[in-house]
Amino acid sequence: MKIAEIAFKVKPGSQMYKNFFIQEEEETKFLALAFRFINKYFGKECDHFFKIAPQLSVSMSSEEHEKFKPQLLKKVDVSGTRTIWTFRQKSDMNKKWQDEVCKHISEKRLYANRWWHFDFPGYGRKSVAMWDDGCGNVYGYYYAENANINEEALPKDIELIKLSQYYAAIENFENIGKKVEPAMKGYLANSKSCIYTVGYTDAEGKTQEIQFEISHECAYGTAVRKLIGKFNEFCKENNLTLDSLTYVKRADSNE
Incomplete structure (x- = not known):
């Protein structure tokens, strides 16, 4: 079994670099609209957790759950100690979610960089990461089983760095953090x-x-x-x- 593990910086101005920040910008726009929606239709008695998704999925108080129960799907998701309920697609609340949040969001921009790792060679178990340090530097990590990576097979939008440099960047960011x-x-x-x-x-x-x-x-x-x-x-x-x-x-x- 061949194993590949690399670290890299994304080249400023490249399409991958642009896509990273396009997605972050659209996610922030989505969250801003969603927070206003939650504040408008849900109470202040609990902190509401919601999904970035086209169908309204949100945690709520027991009183809110009782109020909205006829509009909810039976299946629930659990995130930590939170129970997440999803509204039926044709429910009144989900229609409002579509009108007030989703229709103002570009799905193409929201997922602009979601599948960046598909441009890398290798298959099987993978571990990937891409993040920025707030100062304009975008770093990436890619690990894949069954990969024989050489520079010619990699996206042209990246610059390879040593793993030690990658972990040093993480350490520097964490120290400031x-x-x-x-x-x-x-x-x-x-x-x-x-x-x-x-x-x-x-x-x-x-x-x-x-x-x-x-x-x-x-x-x-x-x-x-x-x-x-x-x-x-x-x-x-x-x-x-x-x-x-x-x-x-x-x-x-x-x-």
């Missing part, structure tokens, strides 16, 4: 925005602060990368590095 995450403790994806205060060390060794507004109409990881990205742009403009970041606080927090 550890400074950001405490401020996002209890993060709720919703239709609101929050002000985050970033503490940093300037060129003279003094502690300074700057604030950024981050929309919560996105997944937690996306919000973290947005904040890192905004601070990275600030660093470029002021001859600083990401390592100058010392702490992050949410402006409405006393911590």
